[in-house]
Amino acid sequence: MIQTAICLRQEKALNLIYGAGKWKYLMISGLDKHNNNILHLANKLAPPNRLAHISGAALQMQKELQWYKEVESIVDPSYKLDLNHDGEKPSELFTNSHKQLMEEAEKWTKGIAHSSTVVGALIITIMFTATFSVPG
Numbered sequence: 001m002i003q004t005a006i007c008l009r010q011e012k013a014l015n016l017i018y019g020a021g022k023w024k025y026l027m028i029s030g031l032d033k034h035n036n037n038i039l040h041l042a043n044k045l046a047p048p049n050r051l052a053h054i055s056g057a058a059l060q061m062q063k064e065l066q067w068y069k070e071v072e073s074i075v076d077p078s079y080k081l082d083l084n085h086d087g088e089k090p091s092e093l094f095t096n097s098h099k100q101l102m103e104e105a106e107k108w109t110k111g112i113a114h115s116s117t118v119v120g121a122l123i124i125t126i127m128f129t130a131t132f133s134v135p136g
Contacts, residue, residue, distance in 0.1 A: 003032055006041045009050045009067060018074060035084045036093075042071035043094035045101065057104035064101070068094060 005013040031037055045051075046064060054060045072080070080090055088096065 003030065003038060003041055006038050006071060007044065009046050037079050037082050038071060039075055039079045039090035040084050040093050042068050043090045043097065045097045057101055057108045061101055061105045064098060
């Protein structure tokens with residue numbers, strides 16, 4: 001159950017399951033059939049329906065990083081070094097599964113920066129013109 005909650009980004013379910021008391025350490029220590037621990041599962045790309053609620057690739061990437069940090073806070077630090085069947089650590093899996101989102105986030109950020117520069121230049125031009133114009 002905890003693996004499914006992590007894969008599907010179900011924060012409330014994770015909190016409910018993790019709050020189960022003394023059994024929580026047994027629940028978070030399991031591996032799936034590909035030898036992925038829950039940090040590996042948290043580092044996979046979220047399902048499209050979960051990302052669709054967040055506009056902008058940079059904000060989606062931020063949400064993915066926040067989810068990873070949240071799951072990382074509840075596991076033993078040694079989980080960060082575990083390898084799955086593909087020989088990937090959780091951080092490597094994050095990098096590989098988020099490549100496309102990272103590229104989209106980079107393009108989105110550059111587009112926003114360019115738009116802001118254009119708007120800033122227009123404002124400065126208007127201010128400069130207004131400063132040297134004779135009223136009336």
